[in-house]
Amino acid sequence: MKYRRSPFLVSYWSGKQLVIENFVTGQRIGTAPLAITILNFFDGWRSLSEFLSHFQEYQAASLHESLDLLVKHFLLERSDRRPSPNERGMLSWAPWNPAAGFFHFSTKDVEFEVESHRSFAFLQRLARIHPKPPPVKRYPRAKKVRLDWPKAGSGFPRVLLARRTWRKFSKQPADLAALGTLLGLTWGVQGWVEIPRVGSVAIKTSPSGGSLHPIEAYVLVRNVRGLPPGLYHYDGAAHRLDVLRRGANSRQVVKHLAGQWWFGDASFVVFMTAVFGRTQWKYDYPRAYRAVLMEAGHLCQTFCLTATWLGLAPFCTIAFNDSSIERMLGVDGVSESVLYAAGAGTRPSDETQAHLGTMGARVRWRR
Secondary structure: OEEEEOOOEEEEEEOOEEEEEEOOOOEEEEEOOHHHHHHHHOOOOEEHHHHHHHOOOOOHHHHHHHHHHHHHOOOEEEOOOOOOHHHHHHHHHHHHOOHHHHHHHHOOOOOOOOOOHHHHHHHHHHHHHOOOOOOOOOOOOOOOOOOOOOOOOOHHHHHHHHOOOOOOOOOOOEEHHHHHHHHHHHHOOOEEEEEOOOEEEEEOOOOOHHHOOOEEEEEEEOOEEOEOOEEEEEEOOOOEEEEEEEOOOHHHHHHHOOOOHHHOOOOEEEEEEEEHHHHHHHOOOOOHHHHHHHHHHHHHHHHHHHHHHOOEEEEEEOOOOHHHHHHHHOOOOOOEEEEEEEEEEEOOOOOOOOOOOOOOOOOOOOO
């Protein structure tokens, strides 16, 4: 039996406690600085006898206990244990780690509290104790240059100003043609550019770092006229849907979207995943992880504006259950992982409060 330090470790101080964490497995322990010395020793495969010999000033029983603890929390690898799929997958992230990998796994599968009167009361208490930060930054002493407010008479400004996050939908199905237009204008390949001795790169309506376009779109269809409920993958190059699974209902939507019941009546939900290898191929530094997240944001805004233009009721959220969605999609969460969810339904007959939350918010429009 031999042991080796996991390549996916970070350490930090939490108050007075030293914490060592395997960011791939999510295992962490509070420990003494000696653990760092032990982990440093296991920079390559070492046997138990080598370990005991190197630290012979310590009692063998305490060394055995320390070794078992580090193995239990996946800080040390054992030669007889096969790496998990996540650990194998993260080897391709080596140039991005630990910064991107730590953030990626630390922000997956967090618990969300569905909005309720209790959470609203907490928000009100928070505002009393720590007043909400100002929504805009001002320079009172700076010289002012007055600007004319944009005229909203033309088509694009009207669409832009009409975009809202909707929380109520009618029972009417969305049209397949509208879904096709929405997918095509958001994720569809509009053309190709041939780069000599490199290959073809896609042109889409949203920007992408290096024109690598790592984002894929999976559509969970619940209520679309002419399209059976189910899970589909959108092929942006051929502009078609690949059938992955039949059947979908409101309960599934609410489950995947972390209990947000108000999205249960949506006609469809689009789960955006990132195929990280596309971006990693060119950009071998962790800052590129930011680009992938930004690109999901670019696409989501395009989606919401296009849906608004089509007369649909769009929404987007990052409150979702990562692992359950990834299991449904059949992706591993490492080489391909869900980043964002957006969806739409048909607008209800009473649109007055349909895009507001459950907290009784009032809107003051600029005149």
